[in-house]
Amino acid sequence: xxxxxxxxxxxxxxxxxxxxxxxxxxxxxxxxxxxxxxxxxxxxxxxxxxxxxxxxxxxxxxxxxxxxxxxxxxxxxxxxxxxxxxxxxxxxxxxxxxxxxxxxxxxxxxxxxxxxxxxxxxxxxxxxxxxxxxxxxxxxxxxxxxxxxxxxxxxxxxxxxxxxxxxxxxxxxxxxxxxxxxxxxxxxxxxxxxxxxxxxxxxxxxxxxxxxxxxxxxxxxxxxxxxxxxxxxxxxxxxxxxxxxxxxxxxxxxxxxxxxxxxxxxxxxxxxxxxxxxxxxxxxxxxxxxxxxxxxxxxxxxxxxxxxxxxxxx
Amino acid sequence: xxxxxxxxxxxxxxxxxxxxxxxxxxxxxxxxxxxxxxxxxxxxxxxxxxxxxxxxxxxxxxxxxxxxxxxxxxxxxxxxxxxxxxxxxxxxxxxxxxxxxxxxxxxxxxxxxxxxxxxxxxxxxxxxxxxxxxxxxxxxxxxxxxxxxxxxxxxxxxxxxxxxxxxxxxxxxxxxxxxxxxxxxxxxxxxxxxxxxxxxxxxxxxxxxxxxxxxxxxxxxxxxxxxxxxxxxxxxxxxxxxxxxxxxxxxxxxxxxxxxxxxxxxxxxxxxxxxxxxxxxxxxxxxxxxxxxxxxxxxxxxxxxxxxxxxxxxxxxxxxxxxxxxxxxxxxxxxxx
Numbered sequence: 001x002x003x004x005x006x007x008x009x010x011x012x013x014x015x016x017x018x019x020x021x022x023x024x025x026x027x028x029x030x031x032x033x034x035x036x037x038x039x040x041x042x043x044x045x046x047x048x049x050x051x052x053x054x055x056x057x058x059x060x061x062x063x064x065x066x067x068x069x070x071x072x073x074x075x076x077x078x079x080x081x082x083x084x085x086x087x088x089x090x091x092x093x094x095x096x097x098x099x100x101x102x103x104x105x106x107x108x109x110x111x112x113x114x115x116x117x118x119x120x121x122x123x124x125x126x127x128x129x130x131x132x133x134x135x136x137x138x139x140x141x142x143x144x145x146x147x148x149x150x151x152x153x154x155x156x157x158x159x160x161x162x163x164x165x166x167x168x169x170x171x172x173x174x175x176x177x178x179x180x181x182x183x184x185x186x187x188x189x190x191x192x193x194x195x196x197x198x199x200x201x202x203x204x205x206x207x208x209x210x211x212x213x214x215x216x217x218x219x220x221x222x223x224x225x226x227x228x229x230x231x232x233x234x235x236x237x238x239x240x241x242x243x244x245x246x247x248x249x250x251x252x253x254x255x256x257x258x259x260x261x262x263x264x265x266x267x268x269x270x271x272x273x274x275x276x277x278x279x280x281x282x283x284x285x286x287x288x289x290x291x292x293x294x295x296x297x298x299x300x301x302x303x304x305x306x307x308x309x310x311x312x313x314x
Numbered sequence: 315x316x317x318x319x320x321x322x323x324x325x326x327x328x329x330x331x332x333x334x335x336x337x338x339x340x341x342x343x344x345x346x347x348x349x350x351x352x353x354x355x356x357x358x359x360x361x362x363x364x365x366x367x368x369x370x371x372x373x374x375x376x377x378x379x380x381x382x383x384x385x386x387x388x389x390x391x392x393x394x395x396x397x398x399x400x401x402x403x404x405x406x407x408x409x410x411x412x413x414x415x416x417x418x419x420x421x422x423x424x425x426x427x428x429x430x431x432x433x434x435x436x437x438x439x440x441x442x443x444x445x446x447x448x449x450x451x452x453x454x455x456x457x458x459x460x461x462x463x464x465x466x467x468x469x470x471x472x473x474x475x476x477x478x479x480x481x482x483x484x485x486x487x488x489x490x491x492x493x494x495x496x497x498x499x500x501x502x503x504x505x506x507x508x509x510x511x512x513x514x515x516x517x518x519x520x521x522x523x524x525x526x527x528x529x530x531x532x533x534x535x536x537x538x539x540x541x542x543x544x545x546x547x548x549x550x551x552x553x554x555x556x557x558x559x560x561x562x563x564x565x566x567x568x569x570x571x572x573x574x575x576x577x578x579x580x581x582x583x584x585x586x587x588x589x590x591x592x593x594x595x596x597x598x599x600x601x602x603x604x605x606x607x608x609x610x611x612x613x614x615x616x617x618x619x620x621x622x623x624x625x626x627x628x629x630x631x632x633x634x635x636x637x638x639x640x641x642x643x644x645x646x647x648x649x650x651x
Contacts, residue, residue, distance in 0.1 A: 204398075206396050206398070206400070207402065209365075209367050209387075209394070209396075210394060210396060210400065210402075210463075211402075211413070212366075212367070212386075212387040212388055213365050213366075213367070213387050213388070213390075213392055213393065213394045214388075214393075214413055214414035214417060214463070215388045215391070215414055215417030215418075215419040215420060216388055216417055217386075217388060225402055228404045229403065229404060
């Protein structure tokens, strides 16, 4: 008998099958992302050429178009201008256009940042406190309250879009940052409370009791002892909250137009001269993917431990 | 250090179950007091009530005659050693030991903290581990740090909840001796909870025996061993356990009226002499001593024999009972000797 591996260790053959499935899955998932990243570096013409160009001459036209507003001008007018000062002006001129100013993309992107991180922070802040209370104290009707919190996620959030729309108009919260932060926090909170309560339950209450006997108040014990040990759970929960707030589209379309519009409803509206500007849209999408990817990579160590929490005890 | 007094303390978890039932107790300043009892007798609840982690339903808790019944845990200034989960895993050993000293209530300078921590670490022989993470220690070291975290300050009382129970036998013995020495040197007041009678007899100045939330007897280890109030208390101390048998089995002449049961310590049964005759049922060699199970009139008597014993199972054996040291119990299991 082969004793070199433990009975739980999968055989070489099933490992190979698993690896094969993972590779296929990875390739399938990466195709659209690769396509988007590549399209961002194509020119407007090659982006729509058929058959699709796999090998092409890279161009920053998409990114330039994404960040600038331009108008088409007559040749005589263009000739009368002084020579272009920067590489992007030159690029725009070659298409018979001039830059009239920055586009709205940057402000929309900033809105996404403010609302995404704001809602994530608020969800985690409130969720941690609520989860701690539910985990440690005798709360009257605890089980019913927990069920109620969960029940707010039993229907798709967009099902209540109309009442929320009316409510937000009356309250003056429509198209405001704070309004969107509140909305995303409300949606995230049930997930945050439930996830974090699970993590809090895993932290023995003896730690805080010891701290309280050692001369600290419950609040001090919470911040000094409980919170550092809950970082795994908090990181995992934060990623889920961030992904939702960052990607949310339906409410953003409905409730924001100008002041607080986030990137998701803005990107598809990037229309170039004489047709949809696919490279600019692809460039916007690529940039849009980055923060949430960086956020996840930074916290991925915690995420993995978070998912396996309970199975792996220190 | 302080004198701690519990006056008629009752703690109820759910309506039917009294965790502690009308418990009154005085722990003197500088005393090593051990609460002994099986699981569920209310030992831990008593500790937690003194520390302020449990709200008692009725009664009073006094520290040096001052009412502390409703004082917050932080302001009671007690030190608690838990059975488990006793170290803060995200801190180094030094910070674990320093944690109680860093509390705003104590207002100590960095140098004072460092000095105190190093002194305790030396006393517990963990000075080389001060920069280790708490999770990088062995079980024995962890528990020593936990005890150190309590000893590093000078509280009203040290409360210890079976601090040695998770350690291996050898370490337990070493720490037992160390702990007793430390207590003597510091003149510390300690309330120590255990179900291990060896810990109770070796360390305690006085022992309190708990039965279902009630304090049934308080006394020195000798008093409790020699003169237990009931069969329950008699069972708590002594290894091998005391023989409790129906009095008819021996039908002694000199006995108090209404004797129902007899208590005979194994060391009071002498082997290979006397008038009783039984059969060997079991033998258990403990090194210098042997525990012999003797079958006599359908019951088993445990006898403690000094030296190594040669007999084998099934052999007939003669034995004698030292009647001077027999304990007599009435039909309510009370000692009437």
